Amino acid sequence: xxxxxxxxxxxxxxxxxxxxxxxxxxxxxxxxxxxxxxxxxxxxxxxxxxxxxxxxxxxxxxxxxxxxxxxxxxxxxxxxxxxxxxxxxxxxxxxxxxxxxxxxxxxxxxxxxxxxxxxxxxxxxxxxxxxxxxxxxxxxxxxxxxxxxxxxxxxxxxxxxxxxxxxxxxxxxxxxxxxxxxxxxxxxxxxxxxxxxxxxxxxxxxxxxxxxxxxxxxxxxxxxxxxxxxxxxxxxxxxxxxxxxxxxxxxxxxxxxxxxxxxxxxxxxxxxxxxxxxxxxxxxxxxxxxxxxxxxxxxxxxxxxxxxxxxxxxxxxxxxxxxxxxxxxxxxxxxxxxxxxxxxxxxxxxxxxxxxxxxxxxxxxxxxxxxxxxxxxxxxxxxxxxxxxxxxxxxxxxxxxxxxxxxxxxxxxxxxxxxxxxxxxxxxxxxxxxxxxxxxxxxxxxxxxxxxxxxxxxxxxxxxxxxxxxxxxxxxxxxxxxxxxxxxxxxxxxxxxxxxxxxxxxxx
Amino acid sequence: xxxxxxxxxxxxxxxxxxxxxxxxxxxxxxxxxxxxxxxxxxxxxxxxxxxxxxxxxxxxxxxxxxxxxxxxxxxxxxxxxxxxxxxxxxxxxxxxxxxxxxxxxxxxxxxxxxxxxxxxxxxxxxxxxxxxxxxxxxxxxxxxxxxxxxxxxxxxxxxxxxxxxxxxxxxxxxxxxxxxxxxxxxxxxxxxxxxxxxxxxxxxxxxxxxxxxxxxxxxxxxxxxxxxxxxxxxxxxxxxxxxxxxxxxxxxxxxxxxxxxxxxxxxxxxxxxxxxxxxxxxxxxxxxxxxxxxxxxxxxxxxxxxxxxxxxxxxxxxxxxxxxxxxxxxxxxxxxxxxxxxxxxxxxxxxxxxxxxxxxxxxxxxxxxxxxxxxxxxxxxxxxxxxxxxxxxxxxxxxxxxxxxxxxxxxxxxxxxxxxxxxxxxxxxxxxxxxxxxxxxxxxxxxxxxxxxxxxxx
Numbered sequence: 001x002x003x004x005x006x007x008x009x010x011x012x013x014x015x016x017x018x019x020x021x022x023x024x025x026x027x028x029x030x031x032x033x034x035x036x037x038x039x040x041x042x043x044x045x046x047x048x049x050x051x052x053x054x055x056x057x058x059x060x061x062x063x064x065x066x067x068x069x070x071x072x073x074x075x076x077x078x079x080x081x082x083x084x085x086x087x088x089x090x091x092x093x094x095x096x097x098x099x100x101x102x103x104x105x106x107x108x109x110x111x112x113x114x115x116x117x118x119x120x121x122x123x124x125x126x127x128x129x130x131x132x133x134x135x136x137x138x139x140x141x142x143x144x145x146x147x148x149x150x151x152x153x154x155x156x157x158x159x160x161x162x163x164x165x166x167x168x169x170x171x172x173x174x175x176x177x178x179x180x181x182x183x184x185x186x187x188x189x190x191x192x193x194x195x196x197x198x199x200x201x202x203x204x205x206x207x208x209x210x211x212x213x214x215x216x217x218x219x220x221x222x223x224x225x226x227x228x229x230x231x232x233x234x235x236x237x238x239x240x241x242x243x244x245x246x247x248x249x250x251x252x253x254x255x256x257x258x259x260x261x262x263x264x265x266x267x268x269x270x271x272x273x274x275x276x277x278x279x280x281x282x283x284x285x286x287x288x289x290x291x292x293x294x295x296x297x298x299x300x301x302x303x304x305x306x307x308x309x310x311x312x313x314x315x316x317x318x319x320x321x322x323x324x325x326x327x328x329x330x331x332x333x334x335x336x337x338x339x340x341x342x343x344x345x346x347x348x349x350x351x352x353x354x355x356x357x358x359x360x361x362x363x364x365x366x367x368x369x370x371x372x373x374x375x376x377x378x379x380x381x382x383x384x385x386x387x388x389x390x391x392x393x394x395x396x397x398x399x400x401x402x403x404x405x406x407x408x409x410x411x412x413x414x415x416x417x418x419x420x421x422x423x424x425x426x427x428x429x430x431x432x433x434x435x436x437x438x439x440x441x442x443x444x445x446x447x448x449x450x451x452x453x454x455x456x457x458x459x460x461x462x463x464x465x466x467x468x469x470x471x472x473x474x475x476x477x478x479x480x481x482x483x484x485x486x487x488x489x490x491x492x493x494x495x496x497x498x499x500x501x502x503x504x505x506x507x508x
Numbered sequence: 509x510x511x512x513x514x515x516x517x518x519x520x521x522x523x524x525x526x527x528x529x530x531x532x533x534x535x536x537x538x539x540x541x542x543x544x545x546x547x548x549x550x551x552x553x554x555x556x557x558x559x560x561x562x563x564x565x566x567x568x569x570x571x572x573x574x575x576x577x578x579x580x581x582x583x584x585x586x587x588x589x590x591x592x593x594x595x596x597x598x599x600x601x602x603x604x605x606x607x608x609x610x611x612x613x614x615x616x617x618x619x620x621x622x623x624x625x626x627x628x629x630x631x632x633x634x635x636x637x638x639x640x641x642x643x644x645x646x647x648x649x650x651x652x653x654x655x656x657x658x659x660x661x662x663x664x665x666x667x668x669x670x671x672x673x674x675x676x677x678x679x680x681x682x683x684x685x686x687x688x689x690x691x692x693x694x695x696x697x698x699x700x701x702x703x704x705x706x707x708x709x710x711x712x713x714x715x716x717x718x719x720x721x722x723x724x725x726x727x728x729x730x731x732x733x734x735x736x737x738x739x740x741x742x743x744x745x746x747x748x749x750x751x752x753x754x755x756x757x758x759x760x761x762x763x764x765x766x767x768x769x770x771x772x773x774x775x776x777x778x779x780x781x782x783x784x785x786x787x788x789x790x791x792x793x794x795x796x797x798x799x800x801x802x803x804x805x806x807x808x809x810x811x812x813x814x815x816x817x818x819x820x821x822x823x824x825x826x827x828x829x830x831x832x833x834x835x836x837x838x839x840x841x842x843x844x845x846x847x848x849x850x851x852x853x854x855x856x857x858x859x860x861x862x863x864x865x866x867x868x869x870x871x872x873x874x875x876x877x878x879x880x881x882x883x884x885x886x887x888x889x890x891x892x893x894x895x896x897x898x899x900x901x902x903x904x905x906x907x908x909x910x911x912x913x914x915x916x917x918x919x920x921x922x923x924x925x926x927x928x929x930x931x932x933x934x935x936x937x938x939x940x941x942x943x944x945x946x947x948x949x950x951x952x953x954x955x956x957x958x959x960x961x962x963x964x965x966x
Contacts, residue, residue: 001550001592002577003599006560011553033615033646035530038558040911050918050966053911056892059524061647065619076525083892095552096615099583126552127580396560 008333015134022201077111140228150210170226184408247314286415307394524888528833531654546606547573551614613643650857711756759835783843784812824848
C-alpha cells in the first residue's frame with residue numbers, strides 16, 4: 001500500500017482507450033464498475049470533442065461478483081456491434097477485471113463469432129503497466145492483428161510506394177499537443193518531399209493498416225508510444241525507423257539527417273542540408289533567438305525540468321544546448337524507461353531525478369529555487385506556491401493545455417513556440433521579481449482621485465534621474481508608491497534618498 | 509404523512525449502462541464540510557485517477573484526502589492489510605492529526621474482501637483516532653450515494669445524551685447562536701421555539717445553506733438540535749431514541765434507514781427543500797409532524813416565485829430531459845414542472861420509493877396542478893437508448909453528464925451539466941434562483957448567440 005494524492009501517469013486502461021478512441025470506428029468496451037468510464041468525460045472536456053467518445057462500459061456490479069460476467073460481456077459486445085457497426089471492438093480490462101480473473105479472452109472469442117466487427121482483448125495488466133506502456137502495447141497489438149489478418153487474406157501490400165513515404169506512429173487522443181504536432185510533422189514531410197503513407201493511430205482506419213509496409217520508413221516522434229509497433233514492423237518487414245524526436249533546432253536537424261540517411265540507404269538520393277539551413281535561418285526564430293540579447297540575459301539562469309521522457313529530455317537539451325540555461329536537474333516519471341532518459345540527458349544537467357512521487361519533485365524544486373520550472377500541471381502549482389514561473393511541457397495536463405490555436409512542440413514551428421514558452425516563463429519571473437523589489441503589487445489605496453499629474457510634490461533632478469533608471473513597466477508604480485510615502489511623511493521634495501526610503505518602507 | 513396515496517407515476521428500469529461519477533467523489537465535498545476529518549480511499553490507481561481529474565484544482569489545495577493505493581502484493585495478500593493500513597494511518601496522524609479518519613472502501617476492497625469493518629475497531633484502539641468505514645464503491649452505488657454511505661456510518665458514531673454530560677455546551681449551533689448572550693437571554697430565546705421533541709437534520713450542505721434552513725425553521729418555532737454531519741467530527745449531533753430526523757437530500761436512504769433502525773429515530777418523510785415549492789412542503793411537513801400551524805409560508809413562497817419572474821419567462825413551455833446521474837432528478841423535475849417546463853423523462857440511478865415517497869407524491873400533485881402528463885421515471889437508465897429517445901424528442905434542454913454534453917451541443921441540443929447541481933447551493937427559498945440560474949444558462953446562451961446559424965456542427 002502506498003499513500004498517494006497525485007499520479008503522473010494514469011492507469012493502464014486509459015492508455016488502451018486513448019489508442020482505441022484515436023482510430024476511426026474502433027469501439028472500446030471496458031469491463032468495469034459504474035463510474036470507471038471517466039475517460040469519456042476527460043476526452044469530451046479536454047479535447048472539446050464533438051463526437052460521442054466510442055467507449056462504453058460493460059458494468060461490473062454485485063451480480064457479476066456473485067455469478068461472473070457470463071453472457072453480459074458477450075451481449076454488450078454484440079449489442080455494440082449492431083448499434084454502432086464498428087470495425088473493431090477492443091475489450092478493455094480494468095483494475096477490477098484484473099482481480100476477477102475471468103476468462104475475458106474466451107468472451108472475446110465467443111463474441112467475435114456473432115459480430116461483424118473484429119474483437120480483441122487488450123493485453124494489458126493493470127498492476128504491471130501504466131497508461132503509456134498500455135497505449136504502446138495496445139497500438140502494437142492492433143497493428144499486429146491487422147497485419148496478420150491481411151496476410152491471411154492475401155491483402156497485405158508490401159510493395160514500397162514509388163516515392164519516399166513514411167508512417168508517423170504514436171499520435172493519440174489526449175496526447176500533449178498531439179494534434180498540432182501531427183499537422184507540423186505532415187508539413188515537415190511535405191517540405192522534405194516525403195509522402196505520408198499513414199498516421200497512426202490518430203484518425204486512422206483499421207483497414208489502412210494493411211498498407212503500413214508500403215512506407216519506406218517509420219517515424220516515431222514520441223518515446224512513449226509507437227516504439228513497439230515500429231519494432232514489430234522492423235522485424236517483420238525490415239522497415240527502418242527514425243525515433244529522434246524533432247523537438248528543438250538541433251534535434252529537428254538530427255531527425256531530418258536520420259531520415260535522409262534512411263532514405264538514401266534505400267536509394268532515394270536526397271540531400272536535406274539546404275533545407276535544414278533554410279529552415280533554421282528563416283523559418284525557425286530559435287537559432288536567431290539564441291544569439292539575441294534576450295537570450296543572452298538568460299545565460300546561466302537556473303531551471304529544472306520534469307515530465308515524460310520525450311518532452312523532459314528534449315526540453316533539457318534545448319535549455320542547455322540552445323539557450324545556455326543551467327538545468328540543475330532534469331527528471332522523468334517514466335520510471336520503467338529511466339535508463340533511456342539518463343542516457344539522453346547525461347552531461348546536460350547536474351542531476352537526474354527519476355520519481356513518480358510529486359512531493360519528491362516539489363521538495364527538489366524548493367531546494368534548488370530555480371528561476372523557472374518546466375514541468376506538468378503539478379509543477380505549475382508548486383511554482384505558484386513558491387512564486388516561480390512554470391511552463392507546462394508534459395501531461396498530466398488541463399483544459400488550457402489543449403489550445404485551439406496552432407501550438408506544436410515539434411518541428412520548426414514548434415521551435416518558435418518553445419522560444420515563447422521559455423522566454424515568457426523567465427521574463428515573467430523577472431518582472432515579478434522587479435515588482436517585488438520596487439514596491440509590490442497593485443496598491444489598493446487611492447493616492448489621488450483622478451489620474452492627472454497635478455501634484456503638490458516636486459522631484460529633484462537626482463530623484464527623477466534615479467526614477468528613470470527603473471524599468472519602464474514598474475516605473476509608474478514606483479513613482480506612485482514613492483509619492484504616497486512622501487505624502488505620509490510630510491515630505492514635499494523627493495530626492496533619491498526619499499525614493500529609496502520609500503522602497504525600504506514598502507519592503508518592511 | 510400522506511405517503512400512502514397511490515401515485516400513477518410510471519417507473520421503468522433499464523440496463524444500468526449509464527454514465528455517472530464514482531461514489532468515492534463524495535470525499536471531495538465531505539472533507540471540506542467536516543473540517544477535522546481525513547478521508548483515506550483504499551483503492552487503485554483507477555480511483556486515484558478519477559479523483560485527481562474530477563476534482564480539478566481542489567487536488568492542489570493540500571486536500572485532507574489521499575489514496576491508499578493497493579499494489580499487487582496487497583491484492584495477492586502477500587502484504588498484511590492491517591500492518592499496511594496501520595503504517596499509512598500513523599503517517600496521516602503524524603502529518604495531519606485529524607479527529608477522524610474515514611476509510612472509503614472501493615470495488616477492489618470489496619472483491620478481495622478486505623475486512624475494513626473488522627480492521628477499523630482494532631486499529632482505532634491502537635492508534636487512538638476514530639476510524640469510520642464507508643463502502644462507497646461503484647459496484648453498489650452511484651455518485652451522491654457515496655455521501656449516503658459515509659453519513660450512514662457516521663450516524664452510528666453520533667453520541668447519545670448519556671454519553672454527553674452537557675448537551676447545551678456541546679451543541680455547536682446552540683453555542684453559535686448563544687454566543688455572547690447572557691443566560692436569561694438564552695432562556696428567553698428558547699421560549700421562541702415550540703415545545704417539540706428534538707429534531708436532527710441529515711445531509712451535508714454548505715454552511716450558509718445550513719444557516720438559512722435552520723433560520724427558516726426557527727421562524728416556525730422549530731429548533732434544530734443538530735445536523736449530521738456537523739462542521740467538525742467532534743461536534744456530531746446527539747441522537748437518541750425517539751428523536752425526529754429529516755433528510756435534506758433525496759439520496760440519503762441508507763442514512764435514513766440507519767437512523768430509524770439503529771438509532772430508533774422517527775423519520776419525517778417530506779419532499780426535499782429544493783425549489784420554493786419543495787422548501788415550503790418540507791417546512792410544512794416538519795410543522796405538521798410537530799402539530800405546529802405554519803406561519804406565513806404561503807406568502808414566503810409567493811414572494812420567492814415573484815422574484816423568479818424573469819427566469820420563469822425563459823423556461824415556460826420549454827421541455828427538459830434528465831438523463832439521470834445524481835439522484836436529485838425527482839426533486840428538480842418536480843420544481844421545473846412547477847416552473848412551467850415539460851419533463852420528457854426523469855432518469856435516475858436509484859429510486860427509493862419509500863424514502864422519496866413524499867417527494868414522489870408532490871411530483872404527482874404538481875403534475876396534476878400544472879396539467880402536465882405524469883413523466884416516466886427511468887431507473888438505472890441506458891444512456892445509449894436515452895440518446896435515441898433524445899434524438900427523437902428533440903428536447904429544449906438535456907440535463908446530463910460531461911461525457912454527453914459537448915457531443916449533444918454539437919448536434920444542436922442544449923445541455924446543462926448535471927454535476928453542477930450537486931455543488932451549487934440549491935436548497936431553501938433563497939437558493940431557488942440559483943437552480944434557475946443553472947437551468948436557464950444554456951437558454952440564455954441560446955438567446956445571446958441567436959441567428960448565427962451554426963447550431964449543428966458535427
